[in-house]
Amino acid sequence: xxxxxxxxxxxxxxxxxxxxxxxxxxxxxxxxxxxxxxxxxxxxxxxxxxxxxxxxxxxxxxxxxxxxxxxxxxxxxxxxxxxxxxxxxxxxxxxxxxxxxxxxxxxxxxxxxxxxxxxxxxxxxxxxxxxxxxxxxxxxxxxxxxxxxxxxxxxxxxxxxxxxxxxxxxxxxxxxxxxxxxxxxxxxxxxxxxxxxxxxxxxxxxxxxxxxxxxxxxxxxxxxxxxxxxxxxxxxxxxxxxxxxxxxxxxxxxxxxxxxxxxxxxxxxxxxxxxxx
Amino acid sequence: xxxxxxxxxxxxxxxxxxxxxxxxxxxxxxxxxxxxxxxxxxxxxxxxxxxxxxxxxxxxxxxxxxxxxxxxxxxxxxxxxxxxxxxxxxxxxxxxxxxxxxxxxxxxxxxxxxxxxxxxxxxxxxxxxxxxxxxxxxxxxxxxxxxxxxxxxxxxxxxxxxxxxxxxxxxxxxxxxxxxxxxxxxxxxxxxxxxxxxxxxxxxxxxx
Numbered sequence: 001x002x003x004x005x006x007x008x009x010x011x012x013x014x015x016x017x018x019x020x021x022x023x024x025x026x027x028x029x030x031x032x033x034x035x036x037x038x039x040x041x042x043x044x045x046x047x048x049x050x051x052x053x054x055x056x057x058x059x060x061x062x063x064x065x066x067x068x069x070x071x072x073x074x075x076x077x078x079x080x081x082x083x084x085x086x087x088x089x090x091x092x093x094x095x096x097x098x099x100x101x102x103x104x105x106x107x108x109x110x111x112x113x114x115x116x117x118x119x120x121x122x123x124x125x126x127x128x129x130x131x132x133x134x135x136x137x138x139x140x141x142x143x144x145x146x147x148x149x150x151x152x153x154x155x156x157x158x159x160x161x162x163x164x165x166x167x168x169x170x171x172x173x174x175x176x177x178x179x180x181x182x183x184x185x186x187x188x189x190x191x192x193x194x195x196x197x198x199x200x201x202x203x204x205x206x207x208x209x210x211x212x213x214x215x216x217x218x219x220x221x222x223x224x225x226x227x228x229x230x231x232x233x234x235x236x237x238x239x240x241x242x243x244x245x246x247x248x249x250x251x252x253x254x255x256x257x258x259x260x261x262x263x264x265x266x267x268x269x270x271x272x273x274x275x276x277x
Numbered sequence: 278x279x280x281x282x283x284x285x286x287x288x289x290x291x292x293x294x295x296x297x298x299x300x301x302x303x304x305x306x307x308x309x310x311x312x313x314x315x316x317x318x319x320x321x322x323x324x325x326x327x328x329x330x331x332x333x334x335x336x337x338x339x340x341x342x343x344x345x346x347x348x349x350x351x352x353x354x355x356x357x358x359x360x361x362x363x364x365x366x367x368x369x370x371x372x373x374x375x376x377x378x379x380x381x382x383x384x385x386x387x388x389x390x391x392x393x394x395x396x397x398x399x400x401x402x403x404x405x406x407x408x409x410x411x412x413x414x415x416x417x418x419x420x421x422x423x424x425x426x427x428x429x430x431x432x433x434x435x436x437x438x439x440x441x442x443x444x445x446x447x448x449x450x451x452x453x454x455x456x457x458x459x460x461x462x463x464x465x466x467x468x469x470x471x472x473x474x475x476x477x478x479x480x481x482x483x484x485x
Binding site: 005006011012014015016018019020021022023024025026027028030032033056057058059115139140142143144175177178195199212213214215216217218 | 286287288290291292294295297298299301302303331332333334335336337370390391392393394395397399417418419420421445446450463464465
């Protein structure tokens, strides 16, 4: 596209983000501050993820963008169109065909492969923020590895509800050191972070932080011995493809209480439907 | 110009960055750079020159160990990247070093702080040999089980990097280069010398 550098960002900004990414990979789970740029869409729509994608993307890359697992929702469609326009890269909806996948709030059901990079859009990168509003304090807590308060929060869940009621953005500990926000993915996806084959990068545009989980890295979801971490389960399989191993969305079908549960990962669901057909 | 820029700075720089990113994400794996050849009297190889072109600009400060500036490197860097050369190792974002330049007295590079461990120097190392399979055992993030690496005579460097673990999250990250080859050892890697095998013949630098 005329008038823009490849992938929208200028080269100096890309280099700044790239240097930050190398530090983020070297210190897994640590939030690296970066000079976030204004992007042509509002904060909260994935400006952090977009800046990371723009900084790593090359002309040979094949890009996939998902929003809550779906390739065909507003956020995914617009970000995919954006990079088609400003970078001219090939795009796909097939998880296995993409080498860069930008995602909002899901990890694809199809296992990721070595060499793939998953870029997460992150609204609030600091897992301790809802407990401690001061950035100065949370930074000191990370420096001192002072994470007791996070367990107190999970314990309060148990005291109040009888179980850990956190269902998304469930805090994890990366390589036994940093407590990290996995972005608002359902806790169903947390086990996919552990020893993944793919490199996972996280970008928060408004908060101007980026962080990373390298492949083959230990990622533990915080829990207690007597209240171990558990993922969501459903009584019925996906109404469209019959999958029992995938994260299901509830879809309201009429105004008389009709509902169905279907895969949130549209690519996974379609592939399964085609296999059956 | 004796020191050449990338033929296509935007895309070649991006490719070189992705190689460095892949090396950093999977410590101990080798990447081969497609970077412009360096002058005959240069002390650094093509992989290192390409990394400098891809990562340095007027926001970065570079410390250069004595001898590595050979062949007019400093002028070339100023022309191609605009990066600043500093004499103070603690101010350096990147440091061009050889293993020998890290022996006593060792330059005091920035290791970051516990609150901001990212404010640390990245070592760009010139090695005599670099190959997969060798006497150094690597484990940690990015490594399924363990990997081993041949780095030639680099004891002062490896001692320095092995000390990273005790100070984590502070520490030094290293991008290792030898001719056109490139690997990385970030501070998250646990390093130890295993029972010494024989250095492999093909590990020596080809392009220097």
